[in-house]
Amino acid sequence: MAGGALEGGSALAPPRLQRLLLLPALATILLLLVVPLGFVLVYSFLTPGTYGGVVREFSTDAYLQFLFERDLFDESLTFNPAYLQIYARSFLLAAVATASCLLVGVPTAYFIATRPPSRRQAWLLLVTVPYWVNLLIRTVSMLFLIRDEGPINAGLRGLGLIETPLRIAYTDFAVGLGLFYSYLPFMVLPVYAAIERFDFRLVDAAYDLYADRWTILRKVVLPVVRPGIVAGCLLVFIPGIGAFIAPDLLGGGKNLMVGNLIALQFQSSRNWPFGSAAAIILLTIVLLALLAFVRQQGKAHGGGR
Amino acid sequence: MRRSRRESAITVEGVRKRFGSGAQAVEALGGVSLEIADNAFFTLLGPSGCGKTTLLRLIAGFEQADAGRILLFGEDIGRLPPNRRPVNTVFQHYALFPHMTVAENVAFGLRRLGRPRAEVEDTVRRMLALVKLERLADRRPAQLSGGQQQRVALARALAPHPKLLLLDEPLSALDLKLRQEMRVELKQLQEETGITFLFVTHDQEEALTMSDEIAVMSEGRVQQVGSPREIYDRPKNRFVAEFIGQGNFLPVTLERMEGGEALCRTDFGAVIRVAAGEGIAAGGRATLAIRPERLRLVEPGDARAVFSGTVERLVYIGSDTDYRVRLDDGPPVDVRVQNAGGEATRYAGGERVGIAFDPAAARLLPEEE
Numbered sequence: 018m019a020g021g022a023l024e025g026g027s028a029l030a031p032p033r034l035q036r037l038l039l040l041p042a043l044a045t046i047l048l049l050l051v052v053p054l055g056f057v058l059v060y061s062f063l064t065p066g067t068y069g070g071v072v073r074e075f076s077t078d079a080y081l082q083f084l085f086e087r088d089l090f091d092e093s094l095t096f097n098p099a100y101l102q103i104y105a106r107s108f109l110l111a112a113v114a115t116a117s118c119l120l121v122g123v124p125t126a127y128f129i130a131t132r133p134p135s136r137r138q139a140w141l142l143l144v145t146v147p148y149w150v151n152l153l154i155r156t157v158s159m160l161f162l163i164r165d166e167g168p169i170n171a172g173l174r175g176l177g178l179i180e181t182p183l184r185i186a187y188t189d190f191a192v193g194l195g196l197f198y199s200y201l202p203f204m205v206l207p208v209y210a211a212i213e214r215f216d217f218r219l220v221d222a223a224y225d226l227y228a229d230r231w232t233i234l235r236k237v238v239l240p241v242v243r244p245g246i247v248a249g250c251l252l253v254f255i256p257g258i259g260a261f262i263a264p265d266l267l268g269g270g271k272n273l274m275v276g277n278l279i280a281l282q283f284q285s286s287r288n289w290p291f292g293s294a295a296a297i298i299l300l301t302i303v304l305l306a307l308l309a310f311v312r313q314q315g316k317a318h319g320g321g322r
Numbered sequence: 323m324r325r326s327r328r329e330s331a332i333t334v335e336g337v338r339k340r341f342g343s344g345a346q347a348v349e350a351l352g353g354v355s356l357e358i359a360d361n362a363f364f365t366l367l368g369p370s371g372c373g374k375t376t377l378l379r380l381i382a383g384f385e386q387a388d389a390g391r392i393l394l395f396g397e398d399i400g401r402l403p404p405n406r407r408p409v410n411t412v413f414q415h416y417a418l419f420p421h422m423t424v425a426e427n428v429a430f431g432l433r434r435l436g437r438p439r440a441e442v443e444d445t446v447r448r449m450l451a452l453v454k455l456e457r458l459a460d461r462r463p464a465q466l467s468g469g470q471q472q473r474v475a476l477a478r479a480l481a482p483h484p485k486l487l488l489l490d491e492p493l494s495a496l497d498l499k500l501r502q503e504m505r506v507e508l509k510q511l512q513e514e515t516g517i518t519f520l521f522v523t524h525d526q527e528e529a530l531t532m533s534d535e536i537a538v539m540s541e542g543r544v545q546q547v548g549s550p551r552e553i554y555d556r557p558k559n560r561f562v563a564e565f566i567g568q569g570n571f572l573p574v575t576l577e578r579m580e581g582g583e584a585l586c587r588t589d590f591g592a593v594i595r596v597a598a599g600e601g602i603a604a605g606g607r608a609t610l611a612i613r614p615e616r617l618r619l620v621e622p623g624d625a626r627a628v629f630s631g632t633v634e635r636l637v638y639i640g641s642d643t644d645y646r647v648r649l650d651d652g653p654p655v656d657v658r659v660q661n662a663g664g665e666a667t668r669y670a671g672g673e674r675v676g677i678a679f680d681p682a683a684a685r686l687l688p689e690e691e
Contacts, residue, residue, distance in 0.1 A: 222417035224404045225382060226431035227482065236430075240421045 054300075061293035069287040079294035100278070100295070104302070107275040110189060110264075111257030114196035115204075118253045121197075122204030123246070129205075130212035137213070144205050147198075156195055156266045163191055163267075187269035195263030196253075203252035211245020247314070255303060275299050329395070331360040331486055331518040332381065337390035339376055350376040352542040353390070358486075358520060359535070360395075363512045365521045367529040368539035369565065374522045377539075378488050381520065383407050394485060405434070410479035411488040415495060416471045418463035424474050425450070425459040431482040449477040452511065469500045476508075480515060487512075489521045493528060505531050526566045530554065538562045556599075560687050563611045570617070570655040572610040574686075579604045584686060586610065590652030592629055596684045609687040614658035616683035619645065619669060620676040627676025631655075633669050647675060 261276035282292025383404035453473035557563035
């Protein structure tokens with residue numbers, strides 16, 4: 018924004034020392050992200066061991082298995098869309114959860130950001146309340162709520178609205194609901210930050226220049242707060258695709274998402290190379306999607322900042 | 323351009339506005355009436371909290387008056403929302419759209435009015451030329467200096483050719499040098515475009531240099547309306563006299579009226595003859611107001627001297643020297659002497675001096691309750 022870049026804190030730490038400030042973070046990333054990711058990449062090109070682990074023998078089977086099924090007898094390959102479907106379902110569910118978070122999160126963020134500054138902290142604290150409880154516990158309680166014998170179905174049946182219990186638990190709907198609920202604060206917080214910084218005098222200016230409410234929203238408010246909305250969407254969508262707990266508990270492990278598929282390979286299936294390949298494929302797709310998105314954003318802004 | 327009887331661009335009739343309710347209600351405007359001539363540079367001048375910005379927001383349409391009418395060229399616009407009023411505003415902090423280029427900012431109003439593309443482009447070009455920003459058309463506001471942003475805000479508000487341009491302390495965020503340049507430019511811009519400017523400021527110098535007419539406001543009321551000269555030379559009351567320029571204020575008792583003149587006695591016993599204004603009657607109390615530059619220092623005992631006193635201190639400020647003289651048995655007064663000849667610093671601290679002035683230069687202000 019205005020004001021130019023500040024060489025902040027140069028009195029506290031000279032520029033040469035300032036670079037050292039990044040060292041702990043870089044070391045953490047290298048040790049806990051880059052190195053393990055390297056292992057995953059290498060493992061995806063090895064042969065599975067009988068009891069888990071890998072045998073040091075190069076193979077592209079893991080990637081072939083993603084798209085094709087190898088016939089046990091003549092070793093011929095036939096196309097198998099099962100895994101692709103899991104990926105497609107993951108993207109779809111994450112997208113639906115993101116859209117729901119937008120619908121609920123943006124008005125919430127707007128509400129909080131337009132409160133008097135002294136009250137905003139309290140509202141923000143309330144947004145983070147769910148995080149005081151472990152995600153697993155929250156997801157299990159959700160399951161209690163929506164299962165066939167749960168209070169929702171009992172209530173509806175008690176009111177005579179339904180005879181057979183509504184099938185909510187162990188459906189894609191339940192998984193979507195779980196994702197939506199788990200990641201909602203990730204939408205609220207960045208959008209709040211963007212709206213809180215928004216200069217509402219711009220609304221007056223646009224109103225003065227003959228814009229109606231809808232035009233003000235579309236041409237002034239949304240473009241200015243868009244970075245916050247984009248950040249919120251990414252923060253919900255990306256972890257949403259790889260989510261593990263919600264689909265496992267609420268989907269009953271029947272309709273797999275990518276996270277479950279990967280977990281399965283490392284646990285019961287003991288096919289580490291395939292699990293690694295699935296993870297690498299997911300990472301590649303997400304990175305490509307992000308790249309395309311960033312380029313498209315750049316174009317929409319005419320190369321501006 | 324000057325017509326004998328100028329049409330009124332905006333007429334404000336008995337406008338009242340209060341904010342809040344119950345015991346916490348604050349009266350921002352307590353019955354304001356004003357008439358602003360077409361093609362005038364009109365200034366609302368007053369200290370912060372005097373209601374000038376509220377009046378501006380009422381005319382722009384951001385607030386609604388509790389009572390009274392606002393007429394734009396005879397048409398009541400009081401109930402119209404801002405986007406239906408042919409009135410544009412230059413905001414105090416410019417409020418430029420940060421995600422749009424300079425040209426897009428200027429085009430914003432024209433686009434909303436549905437003007438054809440060619441016309442929009444043409445007008446934007448003309449407006450940018452008017453404020454000398456043609457070369458920065460593709461920049462974003464964040465890449466401009468404060469003065470340049472100010473010009474964009476002007477071009478943006480002028481582009482739809484409003485019937486009235488409102489300017490809300492537009493120069494207050496600029497540094498002194500730029501502010502002085504912009505005063506001249508604003509005045510030129512008003513004359514070139516022929517649009518009526520309603521300018522809000524708390525800076526009396528700004529008001530005096532640019533305006534055709536000034537309304538001095540205080541505590542939600544208009545204290546005086548007049549040309550800069552009238553406001554400065556013939557302030558109606560103590561507030562106006564004190565707010566615009568500097569002044570010496572001496573409480574006096576009115577002894578006798580003689581024709582248009584009043585013979586008055588100061589509390590420290592000096593007797594002066596000055597022109598009487600309205601609301602002045604013999605026997606009453608009044609305040610004698612006189613500007614420091616209207617007082618002259620003379621030798622003590624000079625026949626022209628009205629008061630005599632002792633120099634307390636003097637401050638040399640370049641073009642002038644400011645003296646503070648303690649009157650004999652009376653209060654101190656400020657005297658400003660121009661450094662035209664050598665006489666400006668003729669008197670030193672502690673010296674006896676006489677003070678002379680032309681009776682026509684003093685004003686008698688009615689006593690306020």
